[in-house]
Amino acid sequence: MENFTHYIPTELRFGKGVTERLPEVLSRFGKNILLVYGGGSIKHNGIYDRITSQLSDNGFTLFECAGVEPNPRVSTVERGAAICKNNLIDAVLAVGGGSVIDCAKAIATAAFNDDDAWDMVLHSKPGRKSLPVITVLTMSATGSEFDNKGVISNPETKEKYSSVFSYPVVSFCDPTLTYSVPPYQTACGSADILSHAMEAYFSRTDTSEISDGIAETLMRAVIHNLPIALKEPDNYDARANLMWASSIACSGIPDYGKIYPGKTCHAIGHEFSAVYDSTHGEVLAILTPRWMRFILTKDPSVTSRFTRFARRVWDLTGEDGSGLAFHGIECLEQFLGGIGIATSFSQLGIDDRHFTEIARHADLRGRCSNSFVPLSENDVIEILRNCL
Ligand code: NZQ
Ligand code: ZN
Numbered sequence: 001m002e003n004f005t006h007y008i009p010t011e012l013r014f015g016k017g018v019t020e021r022l023p024e025v026l027s028r029f030g031k032n033i034l035l036v037y038g039g040g041s042i043k044h045n046g047i048y049d050r051i052t053s054q055l056s057d058n059g060f061t062l063f064e065c066a067g068v069e070p071n072p073r074v075s076t077v078e079r080g081a082a083i084c085k086n087n088l089i090d091a092v093l094a095v096g097g098g099s100v101i102d103c104a105k106a107i108a109t110a111a112f113n114d115d116d117a118w119d120m121v122l123h124s125k126p127g128r129k130s131l132p133v134i135t136v137l138t139m140s141a142t143g144s145e146f147d148n149k150g151v152i153s154n155p156e157t158k159e160k161y162s163s164v165f166s167y168p169v170v171s172f173c174d175p176t177l178t179y180s181v182p183p184y185q186t187a188c189g190s191a192d193i194l195s196h197a198m199e200a201y202f203s204r205t206d207t208s209e210i211s212d213g214i215a216e217t218l219m220r221a222v223i224h225n226l227p228i229a230l231k232e233p234d235n236y237d238a239r240a241n242l243m244w245a246s247s248i249a250c251s252g253i254p255d256y257g258k259i260y261p262g263k264t265c266h267a268i269g270h271e272f273s274a275v276y277d278s279t280h281g282e283v284l285a286i287l288t289p290r291w292m293r294f295i296l297t298k299d300p301s302v303t304s305r306f307t308r309f310a311r312r313v314w315d316l317t318g319e320d321g322s323g324l325a326f327h328g329i330e331c332l333e334q335f336l337g338g339i340g341i342a343t344s345f346s347q348l349g350i351d352d353r354h355f356t357e358i359a360r361h362a363d364l365r366g367r368c369s370n371s372f373v374p375l376s377e378n379d380v381i382e383i384l385r386n387c388l
Helices: 018-026 047-057 074-087 098-110 117-122 183-201 209-231 236-249 264-276 280-298 300-314 322-337 355-362 377-386
Strands: 011-014 032-036 061-065 091-096 133-137 149-154 159-164 170-173
Touching (some): 011 236, 018 047, 018 133, 018 170, 032 074, 032 098, 047 091, 074 117, 091 098, 098 117, 098 133, 098 149, 117 149, 117 159, 149 264, 159 264, 183 209, 183 264, 183 280, 209 236, 264 280, 264 377, 280 300, 300 322, 355 377
Parallel strands (some): 011 170, 091 133
């Protein structure tokens, strides 16, 4: 087992009705609040009205940065930072999914930055000065409520970069706020959670029992609860388990004690979304089984990891070997094929014209060439072609 450091300073308040304490928590930081939200879902489901009246009744002054895009753009970060600088904002309140929270983290750091905002995103480092970020999570997916990452896109350069900002100081996770997430987004978010668990699980270290067990539990929780949440959107326990899984899966905890495996599907997926502005979880759902088939064929020494996956995640039995290993991947394909999202790039109307460029950019920081099974640029192109 490898050495690791555990550091997650976020106060996570989980459960029904937890946002009732929002005014009390926000008053720790001051009265001038920048509310960051997306394209309007919080207006349709009533969360916006509830929070804004709760805060104005308690003497807060609210400024707004609305319209954060899925795959948030650096121009929105600049817009939010300008509001912070011009209005002596005390804290940034993100109400939404990963895009809104990522954007809020970047805004909170950009509030102290006078250089170009995209340079700030690219100069990723922990400990940068930031306004406090408080989040109200409305969608289970990225784990942004419990980590220090913020993924920001630059449509001009067609880049999407995962930068390190500050951790949210407090995150409110009320599963009932996710009842209104439509089936497509529920499925994409769950595919993302599954991918975070799998990207930690498929590593060369097989002595980190606790982390592997956590990843297996996360995968099983998604496989069990997603179909329930799709059928019964207001099933509290299904939504609650997906929400808690969201926070843990991307927290780093499933990676503890393991050699960093590269997170290859995320590396490729981010570059893919930078070009096509596509939905993060859906792209991962298309890529992951193809990546699995490719690496298992290329390097049979990883077979035992896949047979463990087959046994412990899919309850398969049988002799160890490639048959069982591939059967586990088939189960994953079957599951992802039944949750109402695309299973190929052609279904998204995408052809291979940008694959070379995506493959070239994906290897940033060796995330493909120095991964669980090292991949060349041509390997990545082949995996992408297999997704068509
Ligand atoms: O725009 P709004 O109104 O917020 O609507 C959103 C959006 O249309 C909607 N939605 C969210 N909560 C809802 C709801 N609709 C109805 N009811 C609700 N309660 O769902 C749509 C998708 O939202 P978005 O925030 O884009 O989804 P997600 O949470 O999947 O975030 C995706 C972004 O996070 C990044 C991705 O790359 C992508 O840019 N990631 C961030 C990570 C991190 N910070 O650690 C790690 C991840 O791997 C990922 O890369
Ligand atoms: Zn992800």
